[in-house]
Amino acid sequence: MWIPTEHEKYGVVIASFRGTVPYGLSLEIGDTVQILEKCDGWYRGFALKNPNIKGIFPSSYVHLKNACVKNKGQFEMVIPTEDSVITEMTSTLRDWGTMWKQLYVRNEGDLFHRLWHIMNEILDLRRQVLVGHLTHDRMKDVKRHITARLDWGNEQLGLDLVPRKEYAMVDPEDISITELYRLMEHRHRKKDTPVQASSHHLFVQMKSLMCSNLGEELEVIFSLFDSKENRPISERFFLRLNRNGLPKAPDKPERHCSLFVDLGSSELRKDIYITVHIIRIGRMGAGEKKNACSVQYRRPFGCAVLSIADLLTGETKDDLILKVYMCNTESEWYQIHENIIKKLNARYNLTGSNAGLAVSLQLLHGDIEQIRREYSSVFSHGVSITRKLGFSNIIMPGEMRNDLYITIERGEFEKGGKSVARNVEVTMFIVDSSGQALKDFISFGSGEPPASEYHSFVLYHNNSPRWSELLKLPIPVDKFRGAHIRFEFRHCSTKEKGEKKLFGFSFVPLMQEDGRTLPDGTHELIVHKCEENTNLQDTTRYLKLPFSKGIFLGNNNQAMKATKESFCITSFLCSTKLTQNGDMLDLLKWRTHPDKITGCLSKLKEIDGSEIVKFLQDTLDTLFGILDENSQKYGSKVFDSLVHIINLLQDSKFHHFKPVMDTYIESHFAGALAYRDLIKVLKWYVDRITEAERQEHIQEVLKAQEYIFKYIVQSRRLFSLATGGQNEEEFRCCIQELLMSVRFFLSQESKGSGALSQSQAVFLSSFPAVYSELLKLFDVREVANLVQDTLGSLPTILHVDDSLQAIKLQCIGKTVESQLYTNPDSRYILLPVVLHHLHIHLQEQKDLIMCARILSNVFCLIKKNSSEKSVLEEIDVIVTSLLDILLRTILEITSRPQPSSSAMRFQFQDVTGEFVACLLSLLRQMTDRHYQQLLDSFNTKEELRDFLLQIFTVFRILIRPEMFPKDWTVMRLVANNVIITTVLYLSDALRKNFLNENFDYKIWDSYFYLAVIFINQLCLQLEMFTPSKKKKVLEKYGDMRVTMGCEIFSMWQNLGEHKLHFIPALIGPFLEVTLIPQQDLRNVMIPIFHDMMDWEQRRSGNFKQVEAKLIDKLDSLMSEGKGDETYRELFNSILLKKIERETWRESGVSLIATVTRLMERLLDYRDCMKMGEVDGKKIGCTVSLLNFYKTELNKEEMYIRYIHKLYDLHLKAQNFTEAAYTLLLYDELLEWSDRPLREFLTYPMQTEWQRKEHLHLTIIQNFDRGKCWENGIILCRKIAEQYESYYDYRNLSKMRMMEASLYDKIMDQQRLEPEFFRVGFYGKKFPFFLRNKEFVCRGHDYERLEAFQQRMLNEFPHAIAMQHANQPDETIFQAEAQYLQIYAVTPIPESQEVLQREGVPDNIKSFYKVNHIWKFRYDRPFHKGTKDKENEFKSLWVERTSLYLVQSLPGISRWFEVEKREVVEMSPLENAIEVLENKNQQLKTLISQCQTRQMQNINPLTMCLNGVIDAAVNGGVSRYQEAFFVKEYILSHPEDGEKIARLRELMLEQAQILEFGLAVHEKFVPQDMRPLHKKLVDQFFVMKSSLGIQEFSACMQASPVHFPNGSPRVCRNSAPASVSPDGTRVIPRRSPLSYPAVNRYSSSSLSSQASAEVSNITGQSESSDEVFNMQPSPSTSSLSSTHSASPNVTSSAPSSARASPLLSDKHKHSRENSCLSPRERPCSAIYPTPVEPSQRMLFNHIGDGALPRSDPNLSAPEKAVNPTPSSWSLDSGKEAKNMSDSGKLISPPVPPRPTQTASPARHTTSISPSPAGRSPLKGSVQSFTPSPVEYHSPGLISNSPVLSGSYSSGISSLSRCSTSETSGFENQVNEQSAPVPVPVPLPVPVPVPMPVPTYAGEEPVRKESKTPPPYSVYERTLRRPVPLPHSLSIPVTPEPPALPPKPLAARSSHLENGARRTDPGPRPRPLPRKVSQL
DSSP states (O other): OOEEOSSOOEEEESSOBOOOSTTBOOBOTTOEEEEEEEETTEEEEEETTOTTOEEEEEGGGEEEOOEEEESOSTTOEEEEOSOHHHHHHHHHHHHHHHHHHHHHHTTOHHHHHHHHHHHHHHHHHHHHHHHTOOOHHHHHHHHHHHHHHHHHHHHHTTOOOOOEETTEEOOTTTSOHHHHHHHHHHHHHHHHSOOOOSEEEEEEEEEEEEOTTOOSEEEEEEEEEETTTTEEOBOOEEEEEOTTSSBSOTTOHHHHEEEEEEEEGGGOSTTEEEEEEEEEEEOSSTTOOTTSOOOOEEEEEEEEEEEGGGGTTOOOEEEEEEOOEEOSOGGGGGGHHHHHHTTOGGGSEESOSSOEEEEEEEEEESOHHHHHHHTHHHHHHOOEEEOBSSOOSSOOTTOOOEEEEEEEEEEEOOOOSOSSOOOEEEEEEEEOTTSOBOSSOBBSOTTSOOBSEEEOOOOTTOSSOEEEEEEEEOOOGGGTTTOEEEEEEEEEOOSSSOOEEEEEEEEEESBOTTSOBOOSEEEEEEOEEOOTTOOOOOGGGTTTSOOBTTBOOTTOTHHHHTTSSEEEEEEEEEESSOOOOHHHHHHHTTTTOGGGHHHHHHHGGGSOHHHHHHTHHHHHHHHHHHHHHOHHHHHHHHHHHHHHHHHHTTSTTTGGGHHHHHHIIIIIOOOTTHHHHHHHHHHHHHHTTTTOSOOHHHHHHHHTHHHHHHHHHHHHHHHHHHHTSTTHHHHHHHHHHHHHHHHHHHHOOOOSSOHHHHHHHHHHHHGGGGHHHHHTTSOHHHHHHHHHHHHHTSOOOTTSOHHHHHHHHHHHHHHHHSHHHHSHHHHHHHHHHHHHHHHHHHHHTOSHHHHHHHHHHHHHTSOTTOOOHHHHHHHHHHHHHHHHHHHHHHHHHHHSOOOSSHHHHHHHHHHHHHHHHHHHHHHHHOOHHHHHHHHHTOOSHHHHHHHHHHHHHHHHHHHSGGGSOTTOHHHHHHHHHHHHHHHHHHHHHHHHHSSGGGOOHHHHHHHHHHHHHHHTOGGGOGGGSOHHHHHHHHHHHOOHHHHHHHHHHHHHHHHGGGGGGGTTTTHHHHHHHHTSSOHHHHHHHTHHHHHHHHHHHHHHSSOHHHHHHHHHHHHHHHHTTOOOHHHHHHHHHHHHHHTTTOTTHHHHHHHHHHHHHHHHHHHHHHHHHTSSSOOHHHHHHHHHHHHHIIIIIOOHHHHHHHHHHHHHHHHHHTOHHHHHHHHHHHHHTOOSSOOEEOOBTTBOSEEHHHHHHHHHHHHHHHHHHTTOHHHHHHHHHHHHHHHHHTTOHHHHHHHHHHHHHHHHHHHHSOOOOOOEEEEEEESTTSOTTTTTEEEEEEOOTTOOHHHHHHHHHHHSTTOEEOSOOSOOOHHHHTOSSOEEEEEEEEEEOSOOHHHHSTTOOHHHHHHHHHSSEEEEEEEEEEEOSSOOSSOGGGSEEEEEEEEEEEEEESSSSSEEEEEEEEEEEEOHHHHHHHHHHHHHHHHHHHHHHHHTTOOSOSHHHHHHHHHHHHHHHTTTTHHHHHHHSSHHHHHHOGGGHHHHHHHHHHHHHHHHHHHHHHHHHHHHOOGGGHHHHHHHHHHHHHHHHHTTOSSGGGGTTTSOOOOOSOOTTTTTTSOOOEEOTTSOEEOOOOOTTOSOSSOSSOHHHHHHHHHHHHHHTTTOOSOTHHHHSOOOOTTOOHHHHHHSOOGGGGOOSOOTTOOOSSOOGGGTTTTTOOSSOGGGOTTTTTSOOOOOHHHHTOOOOSTTTTSOTTOTTSOHHHHHSOOOOOTTOOOOHHHHHHHHHOOOOOBOOOOOOOSSOOOTTSOOOOSSOOOOOOOTTOOOOOOBOBOSOOOOOHHHHHHOTTOOBOSOOOGGGBOOOOOOOOOSSSOOOOTTOOOOOOOOSSOOBOSSOOOOOOOTTTHHHHHHOOSOOTTBGGGSOBSOOOOOOGGGOOBOOOOOOSSOOOHHHHHHHHHHHHHHTTOOOOOOOOOOOOOOOO
């Protein structure tokens, strides 16, 4: 049975539990759980991370922890009772854990690893705390470390700042808000501005000396030197090096590491240097032989110097190499470091180029204890401490020092009878009073232990040596008296013995007889001569002698003899026990000389402060002893001396001695009667203040009043203790009188000099310190009243000195901070005075920082929710006095501009924050009664209105994000809680006083505005918080947004008809509130929109305003990231439900639908914009939104904004053409007018004309960059017209030049033709603007299907590529997924006009082939009916899908939606016709390329010929004959007669092309391929016979052979064939740049292409399954497989080996596989995309030029007539006429093939750059020559039912073409050749039949012809020819033929040609190019 738990309430999961049992709760290790019930080893409860899910789990999986329970029962809350630091650590580490993993994901490796180390540290520290074995101090230290690391991590991760008190988190509810602010501010400032350390230390570590000439031991001496004052400032650090230059004691770090301590900030400057002196220990001369002398001397070696400024960067200077300079002149050794500092180092040599002193230096900051903690390893290993010379800047009490510093300066010695100067060595001993030498009291430096004697270094042959060596003598005080120092002087011989001979000595006593020590300074000692063997052990023999020059003992003449030689030392005493000051000694011994007391007291002020504080207690005892002795005589003097000493302790150097004085007063002071004299003298001084002219001394007295009062109080207490409290009343009266004098002096106004105000300021500064002393003797209320009276006497006149005002306020501040104010009784007395002065200052806006501090302290003492009567009364007083002024102050300071300097800005933010905290504290303390009293206190509604407006404004300021630092969430939440509580109180007053007839719009508007920005605060958006943080906030404050939302709704409902005042103004703010993702808030707020619509409908009959505002705000708000899909649905459902019963329901539904649709698009847009890179999704989404604004909403400004957003996206993606089209949308909205336009987006204020001009130029620039020059030209013309109309010829000239440059670019630059792809987006997971729609996309340059498909899958990574091209079914549409269907489509140009014209270069045509395209086509082959296994082509149909777009491509996007699709089926016959047309076109192209030598390799032509001929012989086209020419088919399909005739015609045309191709092939075929050529020729004759062609010459003229310039993309690069007006073909010459760079077939694809052509083009494969399962040849490159159609594309000939149309399972998807490689997609796989007329150059009427001949929608006659005119077209009436006039026919060239691998059926862009455009004036294409054999078969010509065209000579009359090898412009005419002129391609529009051309030998036959055959010339002569202008025609003489033609044909044609040349035709008007509507 489940029993509720009593004690087991809280636990931590110690093993993961999967929860597989019924009702099991899944738990992970580390989860915390709250337990509700227990039963037989199981618990029931929930995990705190997800309290909504409850379940059961084993009790053994949980470790129980102690916890306390609040609110027992259903809603109980469990709080663990562990240490708050542990709780914080646990929760923080949980939060960090998640974020830490995210750091890894975001690749922030540095922070990831640092945080990992910190987390491990915290876990280790946590274990130490949990174990509980730490001492109190150690626990404190660990907690400090923990909190420091927690704060660091929170800061790095951007988490909140945690307020702490003594390392524990603070609950903001338990302290006042001002205290909370201070805690936050303290931690924030501590984080931002580290406190500058006042103490610094230099760490030095000696590494080695690197020098080449070592070999002796060395002494290295470091010290700090002040070059400004020219003196050392530190002791020395001394260490010894061995012969290798390394420290002698490496195992003792203290011997080679030192810390120079206690450097002040003033000593971190560039003129402080580290000096290093190096002394060698060895022979006298460095180069002496080893056996010269065995005695070791200290000798100078070198010096190094480094400025301390080099260390101020804060970096550790490891292994710094200091240059060591050798001393050349030993006499200058004492100042070598000074010379190096002064850059006089030229006189010294370096010890070597690579030599130097290797040291490690580091500057440390902070007090020495802090350094010991932070660098514990340094101290634990050992380091010597090197002190400053003398005392540090701050002398600490209890510091014991007794150091005498002696500097051995210089000596003056005589030669002593020698010829050279002496080598003097000084030896020093310390001798005590008994004559014994003191052991170990001579310190050479900090690194070396003290020694008993000292030996100076020796200067060679120098009688005036200067040493300047500093020594420290730490002699104990007890050994000082009677001790002396003896110096012995010896000459060091350099002879072999190396003797040291004593020749003199000096001595100096350490203390004089009167007890004073040796005075500081330089002492010149007498050198007493002595013999070498003199015994100086007996000190009595020389102590009586004089020791210093100028000090002689008696008249001893012996001293005079020794005055010639001298020895100088400098002494400096640093002692806390001994003094050198005689006046100090006289004062301390005042009893021995009573007569000197007055003088001693006067001299006390002249004594150095350090001497006084050394003997502080003795001095104070002396003063009070003198006072007791004779207070009348000495009272004033003693008082002044006491004041001097008290003020001395105010100095920063001695302020640490204040506790010494405090201790003295408490424990040692015994002057029980002193208080009388002290009060008396103090009152005397106070009474004299107003009259005294000089106030300095009085001010000194007032400054010392704190300690004077301490002495008075302590003296009185001692007196009371001794007398049992006598004279108490007298004492009180004295104090009262004293304070009355003070009050009088304070109340005086300063007149004139201001000295009085200075004295007042001095008194006020120190007066608050007296309170605590008075409290020792008086009651709290008494003291409070005294203080109140004293402070109340302050003058309140505002024109008094500002500095006094500040001091006065500081006094108030100290009063509030004093112990007196903390007592509630005294506080109530003092509060009115404090508030009075605060009010005055705040009113004047003076001293705001101090006011803020005082107010903060006032509120810190008022506990939250304290219901004590005293507290409530205090709040009453504060509210009455300060609330209004506090609000005004906040408004004032927040409206000021922030200071520019960072320090001032911090101060500004501090004072603002403190005032805000004070206001919040006050409001939080106010109860219902306070609010009621406040509201009742306003006499009029105007006052109440002003107050409410003021407080609402202040609240809006408090809500600003910049009010508190970013990570102060705790403070923000507290502030918001106070604000919402106050607003709830005040809203009631708003309802009661400002509704109905008293309605006030301004105050209501201010209220709603405040409420809205309150809800929108970032710190209240709980959805952004971590789960743990969100839970804490909800537990403490609830969701304040919902509370405020409900209040808004309630207030809105109260408005009634006044709601109309806020429509539409509040729509935007309320909409912003509803977009917050909080369900309850949305449910409350969305119905307000219904209310708004209703009231607007009542007022104006519609709600256009509501709609307009909603739409405007939605865009801006959603683009900021607000709103979601849930909101859209909620908005829709709530409002639809609300308007169900409204009369205006229909218009309401329409509005809601519009807004909902806009939301869908805006959400899609926002989601797309989150992507990093610009992709199609972003652009498509922007286009969708832009169109929505234009079409559905008609919002012009939003429309223009999105135009520019789209423009920027295009520019970023380098879609320059689309960018130009986009900007054109804005351009179209403008007119060429002078209307002024406002500043908008990036446009300045300008006229409409100027903006339109700017837009035009920008658009032209983008069209230029996008190579869409034709569009740019039109815009150039438009803007040129404007310039011309304004006579702006300068700009007109520039525009014309720009236009000309665009024309040049069209002709000279290459343009790549893009591929087009159809993309279907299916499934509900796609964005709204794509969902279940299909688009056609314009690919990028060089982008083919695979690349495009991969790009789309990258853009939609979750999408599934569909593996077929069929239309998907409904299940796909409704699927919760993304499906992509992609395949390539063919563009169908709308206009054929330019494409059909002869002579137009491909550079120009290429533009029209791929621009302004609305229609696209895609083909899918299939079998209908029973498949004939013998001949599959009988049932092979093609499903042709035409797609029509909403806009043409290119446009404002790279893709547009498909608006309409049409599907038609092509019959097998139509399919066969199209396949043959494509194959013929391919052959013509290859032949033309070969003939014009565009093809470097003839293999492609060989393979193609082989494929067609071989297939035809072995079944190829014969399959078509079997299928369509049999009687059964003709009878069953009578409607296909014309199509059958067309098929027959194409077969014959193919035969003609093949024959001509063989002729060309024969000319160019290499020798090794001759056998293949012969085989082809033989097979060709077999083919002809299979086609039933017996005499092929007879049908040559009957079958027109069309060799057009090529399809729009296949033959872009072909040379245009020009035609002269008389019909003569003009062969254009190619410019040198116009040849393709490479052959159309790449080397890697040639063999595969060729072999594929041979095997498959005409259908030799054994099974049609191969058609649907095509794989590229192994030799095929990716280029060929991607860019060229599969060999099966043109598979045309039927084959008996082809399989049935029923596909095997293995291949069933291949046919429809649109997302695979181009070889496998149906569009370009089996059946090519039909070539449009523009691509086949079929000649039709201009009106129906877009209709293909094989279009199944056309009737047979429409398809049969008007084949495409071209240079190969021989079938117009004009041609016939011209040929009858001229007997010469020039065979045109085959148009060259572009450099690409696509088959003619595929219209793809070339992979290699296309050649530049050519002018029709240029060309080098050679003409064809007539065939050597001409067939004349009139019968066939007249009787054939399938012949069409003019009766001109056919292909068989043409021989193999030869190409001239010359480079001239024209080739010479070979008289034996008879080229036939090419007829004009465009026939004359004459309705009557034209006479047919007549050749010799043919005329009778032609006359017999009565009925024109199908496709005859009579059907082709209905259009006016448009020949090329004669001025551009260039007659070209063809190359001589390989074999001569027949004489008759040659002659006649020659004659006719000669006649034709003289008859130029009329110059036609050129056809204009068209660009679509821009």
